[in-house]
Amino acid sequence: MSPIQYIRAAFLIIVSLPITIMFSILTLIDIMLIRKSELKVQVFPQNWGKSICRIANVGVRIEGRDNLVPDQTYIFVGNHVSQFDIFSFQGYFPHGFRWIAKKELFRIPFFGKAMLRSGIIPIDRSHGREALKSLNKAAKQIARGTSVLIFPEGTRSPDGRLHPFKTGAITLAIKAGVPVVPIGFIGTYEILPKGKLLANSGEIIIRIGAPISTTGYKPKDKQELAEHLNEKVAELLQ
Secondary structure, three states: OOHHHHHHHHHHHHHHHHHHHHHHHHHHHHHHHHOOOOOHHHHHHHHHHHHHHHHOOEEEEEEOHHHOOOOOOOEEEEOOOOHHHHHHHHHHOOOOOEEEEEHHHHHOOOHHHHHHHOOOEEEOOOOOHHHHHHHHHHHHHHHOOOOEEEOOOOOOOOOOOOOOOOHHHHHHHHHHOOOEEEEEEEOHHHHOOOOOOOOOOEEEEEEEOOOEOOOOOOHHHHHHHHHHHHHHHHHHHO
16 A cells, blocks of 8 residues: 555544544435435435545446446445445445445434434344334335345455355345346455455446346245346446
8 A cells, every 4th residue: 555545544434433424414404404305315315425536546447337227226235345435335326326324323323313314214123022113113104215235245255255145134135026137346445354444546447237127026036036137247347
């Protein structure tokens, strides 16, 4: 890492929390007092993601955007190797979407309330009845027209390789009944792998695959769909 990039990376660590708080407060002010629009307020999380990438000197390139139909609802399914998967997708992805996040994050002051008011979907990742209820609720929200991104591996890959998909997130796709789009994140592991603190500069490619219909799939077919989606993401990463 060059001295300039070292300074950039250290500066990012210092300012990332204040930047996140600032955009969270702006989101709350805008949606509660000014425009009061969940759609228009997305400009703040988008600029948050762009700001993080620009400070780290990270460029983002989108490939395969012609695979997407404007205003169509999708579930985007991607590999997960770095925090920069999140920053790059939030800042530069050309199709409207919301996140699915574990319910514990919504307890964070400012940030949690901003997440909820901007349309991010809480989900209970525990087991049992409450988890099933939150899954059904999320599926209904997606079916009503909210595209989302999910990482079916469940956590960031420790070695940069694609790992098998867990079926919980795939069950959500089947319940929602909307097309699923494989997404490949390329270059994010080299910028900030799991366990590393300082980000490298570089370029991220977000590669968009062809949508896959979930029509005909039932919850019992979740393993079959998970394996099929894993293969499609693997192809995008080649």
